Amino acid sequence: GDSVTQMEGPVTLSEEAFLTINCTYTATGYPSLFWYVQYPGEGLQLLLKATKADDKGSNKGFEATYRKETTSFHLEKGSVQVSDSAVYFCALAKYNFNKFYFGSGTKLNVKP
Amino acid sequence: EAGVTQSPTHLIKTRGQQVTLRCSPISGHTSVYWYQQALGLGLQFLLWYDEGEERNRGNFPPRFSGRQFPNYSSELNVNALELEDSALYLCASSSTAQANEKLFFGSGTQLSVL
Numbered sequence: 196g197d198s199v200t201q202m203e204g205p206v207t208l209s210e211e212a213f214l215t216i217n218c219t220y221t222a223t224g225y226p227s228l229f230w231y232v233q234y235p236g237e238g239l240q241l242l243l244k245a246t247k248a249d250d251k252g253s254n255k256g257f258e259a260t261y262r263k264e265t266t267s268f269h270l271e272k273g274s275v276q277v278s279d280s281a282v283y284f285c286a287l288a289k290y291n292f293n294k295f296y297f298g299s300g301t302k303l304n305v306k307p
Numbered sequence: 308e309a310g311v312t313q314s315p316t317h318l319i320k321t322r323g324q325q326v327t328l329r330c331s332p333i334s335g336h337t338s339v340y341w342y343q344q345a346l347g348l349g350l351q352f353l354l355w356y357d358e359g360e361e362r363n364r365g366n367f368p369p370r371f372s373g374r375q376f377p378n379y380s381s382e383l384n385v386n387a388l389e390l391e392d393s394a395l396y397l398c399a400s401s402s403t404a405q406a407n408e409k410l411f412f413g414s415g416t417q418l419s420v421l
Contacts, residue, residue, distance in 0.1 A: 229409070238311070238397060238412035239350075284350060295340070295410065299349030 197222040201285050201298035208275055208305050216270040216301045218259075218285035226287040228252075228261050228268040233282045233300070242270075242283070275305045309334065311413035313398050319419045320388050328383040328416045332400030339381040340401075340410060341373060345394040353396075356381055385418075393420045 202217040220228065227246045231239040243252030248263035257272045268285060285298040312331045320326050332339050341353040352365035356375035364371075370386040379400075385392055395417050399410040 231412075238414040239399075239410075240412065241409045244409060286350075295352065297342075297350035297352075 197226070197287065197289065197296050199285050199287055199296050199298040201283075201301050204282075204300070204302040206301060206303050208303070210277055210305055210307050211274045212305075214270070214272040214275045214279075214303070216283055216285075216303070218268045218270065218298060220266050220268065220285075220287050220296075222266075222287055222289065222296075224289055226289045228259070229286040229288065229295075230257070230259055230268070230270050231284040231286060231297075233284065235281070239284065275303070277305045277307050279303060280305045311398055311400050311411050313396075313413035313416050315416060316414070317417045317419075319421065321421050322388055322390060324388050325384065325386045326388060326418060328385075328396050328398075328418070330381045330383070330398030330400075330413060332379050332381070332398075333402075333411055336400035336402050336411070337379055338401045339375055339379065340399040341381070341383050342397045342399065343367075343394045344397055344415070345391070350397070354383065388420045390420050393418060 198221045200219050229244045230242040232242045233239045243254040245252040245261035248261055251260045259268050259270045282300045282302045284300045286295050288295045314329045338357040340355050342350045344350050354373050355363040359375050373383040375381045395415040397415045399412045401410050
């Protein structure tokens with residue numbers, strides 16, 4: 196079945212470090228891919244998305260490229276800030292099923 | 308514009324009780340989704356409602372049920388509560404039934420079952 200696998204956390208980085216959170220997926224057809232972020236005490240917010248192969252989603256300095264050949268959608272940021280501390284969820288969705296499949300989430304802690 | 312609102316924010320129940328959680332989608336959104344976020348387990352899809360009908364459900368027992376009202380608000384009901392039902396329950400809405408539309412999430416209802 197369709198699924199999303201994320202690297203386990205927590206990930207602890209110093210401010211201005213480079214961030215990569217790995218995400219791979221299993222799906223038939225042509226899913227759309229998403230990264231959601233959950234700040235402490237809040238609900239999830241869409242961070243970025245990509246709807247087809249080779250698309251790059253970007254927002255707030257975060258980027259992820261839809262790689263069909265490696266079934267991956269890794270999240271990257273060149274220089275993290277303390278305010279980026281949150282839980283990040285990778286997700287996929289398919290047009291005709293309207294069900295989002297979420298990864299288990301990766302907690303990011305950024306230390307000053 | 309108001310976002311997705313959920314009530315209550317926190318709830319404490321005991322085993323065997325029943326609970327009802329409420330969700331109001333963003334104005335104009337017709338699809339409502341319910342997710343369970345148990346500690347350490349990530350998000351699990353519960354239910355999807357669109358235009359008043361249940362369109363899909365996740366791998367949860369029948370004691371998890373819900374409905375969507377004509378104004379598109381929704382309720383999630385959980386009967387015969389068990390300890391493992393303790394979780395954050397998130398509601399999300401989207402403007403269409405297309406899966407590649409983004410979801411807007413509420414802040415959730417934290418349910419504790421003692």
